[in-house]
Amino acid sequence: MKQTLMGNDAIAWGLVHANVDMVSGYPGTPSSEILTEVQKIKYKLNLDIYAEWGTNEKVGFEVAYAGAIAGRRTCATMKQVGLNVASDALMSAAYIGNLGGMLLIAADDPGFHSSQTEQDSRVFAKFARIPVLDPATPQDAYDLTKYGVELSEKFQIPVMLRPVMRVCHAREIIEMDDETNFKPNKGEFKRDVPRWGAVPRKDRFPQGKEQLKRMEVIKEYNWENLLKKEFDKCEGKNKTLIITSGTGYGFTKETLSDLNLEADVVKILMPYPLPVAQIREKLKSYDKVLVVEEPYPCVEEQIAASNVFGKLTNSIHQIDEMSKEEILKAFQNIGLYSGKNIYETPAALNFEVEARPPALCPGCPHRDIYYAITKVFKKKKAIYPSDIGCYTLAIAQGAIDSILCMGASVSMASGFSLSDPDKTTVATIGDGTFFHSGIPPLLNAIYQNHKFILVILDNSTIAMTGRQTTPSRENKNIDIKKIVEGMGIDCMEHQYSYEMQDNIDFFKEVKKVHANATGPTVIVVREFCILDRERAPEFIPNIFAKVDPELCVACDQCTTIYKCPPMAYNDDGVIEIDPFLCAGCGGCLDVVCPTDAFVQDFDYLRRGN
Amino acid sequence: MKYQIVIAGFGGQGVVFLVKLLAICAGNRNIAFLGTENHGMSQRGGSVSCDIKIGDFTNPVIDKNQADLMIALEKNEGLRNVAFVKLEGTMVTNAKDKESYPELPFKAFAKIDAFKKAENGEFPIQGLNVYMLGIALVHDKTFPFNLEEVKTAITQMNAKVAEQNIKILDQAMKDAKESK
Numbered sequence: 071m072k073q074t075l076m077g078n079d080a081i082a083w084g085l086v087h088a089n090v091d092m093v094s095g096y097p098g099t100p101s102s103e104i105l106t107e108v109q110k111i112k113y114k115l116n117l118d119i120y121a122e123w124g125t126n127e128k129v130g131f132e133v134a135y136a137g138a139i140a141g142r143r144t145c146a147t148m149k150q151v152g153l154n155v156a157s158d159a160l161m162s163a164a165y166i167g168n169l170g171g172m173l174l175i176a177a178d179d180p181g182f183h184s185s186q187t188e189q190d191s192r193v194f195a196k197f198a199r200i201p202v203l204d205p206a207t208p209q210d211a212y213d214l215t216k217y218g219v220e221l222s223e224k225f226q227i228p229v230m231l232r233p234v235m236r237v238c239h240a241r242e243i244i245e246m247d248d249e250t251n252f253k254p255n256k257g258e259f260k261r262d263v264p265r266w267g268a269v270p271r272k273d274r275f276p277q278g279k280e281q282l283k284r285m286e287v288i289k290e291y292n293w294e295n296l297l298k299k300e301f302d303k304c305e306g307k308n309k310t311l312i313i314t315s316g317t318g319y320g321f322t323k324e325t326l327s328d329l330n331l332e333a334d335v336v337k338i339l340m341p342y343p344l345p346v347a348q349i350r351e352k353l354k355s356y357d358k359v360l361v362v363e364e365p366y367p368c369v370e371e372q373i374a375a376s377n378v379f380g381k382l383t384n385s386i387h388q389i390d391e392m393s394k395e396e397i398l399k400a401f402q403n404i405g406l407y408s409g410k411n412i413y414e415t416p417a418a419l420n421f422e423v424e425a426r427p428p429a430l431c432p433g434c435p436h437r438d439i440y441y442a443i444t445k446v447f448k449k450k451k452a453i454y455p456s457d458i459g460c461y462t463l464a465i466a467q468g469a470i471d472s473i474l475c476m477g478a479s480v481s482m483a484s485g486f487s488l489s490d491p492d493k494t495t496v497a498t499i500g501d502g503t504f505f506h507s508g509i510p511p512l513l514n515a516i517y518q519n520h521k522f523i524l525v526i527l528d529n530s531t532i533a534m535t536g537r538q539t540t541p542s543r544e545n546k547n548i549d550i551k552k553i554v555e556g557m558g559i560d561c562m563e564h565q566y567s568y569e570m571q572d573n574i575d576f577f578k579e580v581k582k583v584h585a586n587a588t589g590p591t592v593i594v595v596r597e598f599c600i601l602d603r604e605r606a607p608e609f610i611p612n613i614f615a616k617v618d619p620e621l622c623v624a625c626d627q628c629t630t631i632y633k634c635p636p637m638a639y640n641d642d643g644v645i646e647i648d649p650f651l652c653a654g655c656g657g658c659l660d661v662v663c664p665t666d667a668f669v670q671d672f673d674y675l676r677r678g679n
Numbered sequence: 680m681k682y683q684i685v686i687a688g689f690g691g692q693g694v695v696f697l698v699k700l701l702a703i704c705a706g707n708r709n710i711a712f713l714g715t716e717n718h719g720m721s722q723r724g725g726s727v728s729c730d731i732k733i734g735d736f737t738n739p740v741i742d743k744n745q746a747d748l749m750i751a752l753e754k755n756e757g758l759r760n761v762a763f764v765k766l767e768g769t770m771v772t773n774a775k776d777k778e779s780y781p782e783l784p785f786k787a788f789a790k791i792d793a794f795k796k797a798e799n800g801e802f803p804i805q806g807l808n809v810y811m812l813g814i815a816l817v818h819d820k821t822f823p824f825n826l827e828e829v830k831t832a833i834t835q836m837n838a839k840v841a842e843q844n845i846k847i848l849d850q851a852m853k854d855a856k857e858s859k
Binding site for chain 1: 689690698699702703705706709711712713714715716717718723724725726736737738739740742743744745755756758759761762764766776781783784794797798804
């Protein structure tokens with residue numbers, strides 16, 4: 071049956087068609103839509119599937135892994151940096167293995183589109199010694215999802231699927247199973263203490279030896295079932311071979327076709343473990359071999375030989391995502407192509423355009439809270455560590471000094487407050503990130519009496535990745551304030567107000583409380599997400615703003631510190647509010663403008679907006 | 680067939696909607712389709728550009744100097760992505776203050792101040808994506824799908840808002856023909 075699907079939707083269908091009935095993970099671009107699509111299929115077809123977010127990737131992985139130990143077919147989904155969080159569990163699971171198939175999906179983000187690193191999860195699979203599959207397109211992603219689950223069950227080891235963003239968020243018409251005959255495995259935990267409870271060194275050492283043996287077996291399997299036929303397709307008349315993994319295949323094929331070039335092309339579906347001996351034997355009949363893969367030289371490092379070119383020989387780009395222009399340049403570098411760069415911008419089309427970086431949405435409460443924080447805790451005497459989420463975008467307001475990884479705002483606040491005690495450290499973290507990895511560092515700060523302010527921005531959703539639910543949204547018994555109190559300290563609470571003075575007054579109170587504190591001062595600010603159709607309407611006052619041009623003195627305050635997207639200078643040099651963008655939050659009417667030029671636009675709704 | 684389209688705009692303008700719509704058009708005619716979408720951080724009001732490749736392709740991304748058509752939902756986003764369009768191609772752009780917008784050397788080039796039309800209440804701003812598609816249908820002589828095919832896909836995509844979207848499409852085509 072033909073279906074038009076985004077890569078992540080194709081993966082979700084692949085899971086269902088592979089009879090996976092436990093899916094757990096943590097949202098992160100570009101992986102997030104996989105689990106939500108499984109949820110949609112579950113409700114649409116009324117299937118008995120567990121498809122729920124974990125509080126973080128490690129938790130998500132462990133839930134799915136235990137399911138696979140008990141014989142179910144399971145899946146854990148996450149983005150590449152999420153795999154760092156789950157890596158402790160993965161490294162050990164790669165020794166112990168599983169009975170039911172378990173697919174670990176780690177979605178990579180070459181080009182840093184939505185991630186703080188460009189790390190290659192295939193290399194992580196190699197590090198953990200588990201097989202990894204690298205799809206080139208949504209069709210591949212569907213096929214390899216099913217294949218990976220089977221492979222995992224066959225070899226009793228977790229298998230990784232590593233789609234990159236250009237697979238996850240590509241849309242393609244794919245061919246998939248006509249029918250969904252969902253027949254999951256029965257779950258039954260079989261006690262096997264030497265395996266599931268393997269103790270060092272007695273049980274782990276033999277598991278380590280088995281692991282090495284298993285990878286040798288899978289290497290052969292890779293050759294016999296996947297790679298040999300790829301090499302057999304090459305007729306041997308070309309002197310150049312291009313070895314590709316994942317998206318490298320599609321980009322290479324098109325570049326060759328655009329440039330009218332001939333070369334043998336091999337598509338590697340399982341970049342680790344590679345049957346290196348067999349591959350090296352094949353490489354001997356070529357003058358030059360180019361490896362096209364992203365983002366790290368995973369395949370290239372395994373097959374390195376004197377006629378192999380790639381990232382290690384500086385023949386192709388080493389950072390940033392794949393493009394045909396980079397492949398063309400690589401062809402030039404290895405002497406396969408000597409013509410002109412057909413992917414160059416024609417001179418007449420070179421325009422410098424002002425950047426439009428992502429910004430907090432109009433009407434987002436984060437903007438007002440950060441504004442209030444920087445008003446009360448002045449920049450010169452403060453340090454603002456922050457965290458990963460939508461609120462990271464407040465960096466444009468000058469309200470964030472450091473970003474590291476999920477949950478680091480709290481532990482870095484500890485470190486900054488210890489190392490530079492003359493300044494007030496004001497850390498910010500979202501509710502999703504607090505649940506993910508903010509709790510252990512806060513416990514540490516309370517235990518060690520680290521003096522800083524922690525502001526938990528609670529909008530009851532994981533907003534950046536598409537508004538997935540948080541633990542406290544699903545279960546009202548879970549409450550951030552109670553969690554903080556349970557750790558032994560008070561938790562101040564503030565309801566976000568669209569009247570800025572209320573927010574400023576609250577933080578002035580926080581400043582007073584903190585002056586006398588001996589440990590961390592923790593605050594939870596109750597907010598909402600403007601894109602949250604369920605909760606936002608009850609909070610939005612529908613107070614739309616316009617500018618009184620007589621009062622605007624073009625002082626830049628709103629465009630540099632408040633930073634709401636509808637505000638921009640018009641041709642007369644006066645700020646104007648874009649009526650298509652204003653959310654009606656009323657946040658700018660008070661305090662934000664020193665000359666009070668923002669006034670309510672009473673006619674806004676009447677004009678049919 | 681091989682046809683490549685870049686759709687440029689910023690987060691919230693419904694760029695992805697057009698990717699899905701044209702994917703349905705291709706599917707209905709059983710032509711291969713590869714497209715890119717933007718999700719996550721890039722959605723937060725920042726620049727967004729999606730690529731659509733119809734026909735025999737093996738990767739979803741459009742390289743510079745390759746696209747047959749660009750539909751720009753905002754003038755600066757159009758200029759930002761202009762390098763992806765080949766000179767023999769077509770560009771249609773929404774252009775506020777269109778008098779000051781540079782004349783671009785494409786085979787077919789059209790600019791229209793769609794924001795002003797929306798401000799005047801001629802169509803709802805939420806339909807800007809469909810409106811600009813209508814402009815492209817008039818100006819791009821080689822567009823791979825005809826009006827009926829596009830309308831069918833609009834209905835398949837979301838029957839509830841199809842009537843309004845089709846009205847906007849017709850309106851856009853009328854405006855484009857009048858301003859030609």
